[in-house]
Amino acid sequence: MSGKIVLYYFNGRGKMESIRWLLAAAGAEFEEVFLTKREQYEKLISDGALMFQQVPLVEMDGMQLVQSKAILNYIAGKYNLYGKDLKERAMIDMYVEGISDIMDMFLVVFFVAPDAKQKQLDNIESKAKGRLLPVFEKALANSQFLVGNQLSRADVLLLEITLMLQEFFPTILSSFPKIQEFQGRIKALPNISKFLQPGSARKPIPDEVYVKTVMEVLSHLFK
Numbered sequence: 001m002s003g004k005i006v007l008y009y010f011n012g013r014g015k016m017e018s019i020r021w022l023l024a025a026a027g028a029e030f031e032e033v034f035l036t037k038r039e040q041y042e043k044l045i046s047d048g049a050l051m052f053q054q055v056p057l058v059e060m061d062g063m064q065l066v067q068s069k070a071i072l073n074y075i076a077g078k079y080n081l082y083g084k085d086l087k088e089r090a091m092i093d094m095y096v097e098g099i100s101d102i103m104d105m106f107l108v109v110f111f112v113a114p115d116a117k118q119k120q121l122d123n124i125e126s127k128a129k130g131r132l133l134p135v136f137e138k139a140l141a142n143s144q145f146l147v148g149n150q151l152s153r154a155d156v157l158l159l160e161i162t163l164m165l166q167e168f169f170p171t172i173l174s175s176f177p178k179i180q181e182f183q184g185r186i187k188a189l190p191n192i193s194k195f196l197q198p199g200s201a202r203k204p205i206p207d208e209v210y211v212k213t214v215m216e217v218l219s220h221l222f223k
Helices: 016-025 039-047 068-078 086-109 114-139 154-169 175-188 190-195 208-217
Strands: 005-009 030-034 059-060 065-066
Touching: 005 016, 016 068, 016 086, 016 154, 016 190, 039 208, 065 068, 068 154, 086 114, 086 154, 114 154, 114 175, 154 175, 175 190
Parallel strands: 005 030
Antiparallel strands: 005 059, 059 065
């Protein structure tokens, strides 16, 4: 295992995208190994790299990290993106879990039948407007950041999810001016700005090639 950070996943968003966002925000360089064939996935299992036979997998600091929440926790702690004490960490975790509720809905929308996709998107929009966005609009009423006085993983993932929401619902933030202001501030941070530029490791909206690859590599999940 090299001293470099290496990400093992598909060439698309999925559960790895938030990890890419957090590493980018921390200014941590990483390499990616894209899974394109089932044999690659099976080799990771036979090599003992996948504790629960699931990706994403991140190699860093001499460890093979699996389970996306554990990976995000480690990165946030390592790069000072996890608050200054336990109370701030608890708030960050609550915000992140709320974001994850919507993020998880996006993960499956590309794998449902075409006639169910619009229903799923409508459900995402409804929950985002009714439950997610009002919480963050209130939290940002008198603060530059969601928790404390410095950038945290909650801020990074809020930017990720709101940009994703705007990809599908362009006017969704029209009633949330504080979130719009927040987006502008966080996007201007040098590491974030770099990640938003063309040619970065940020992945586009999943397409048919991505979906087909995932279904072939993880064929046991789609039987």
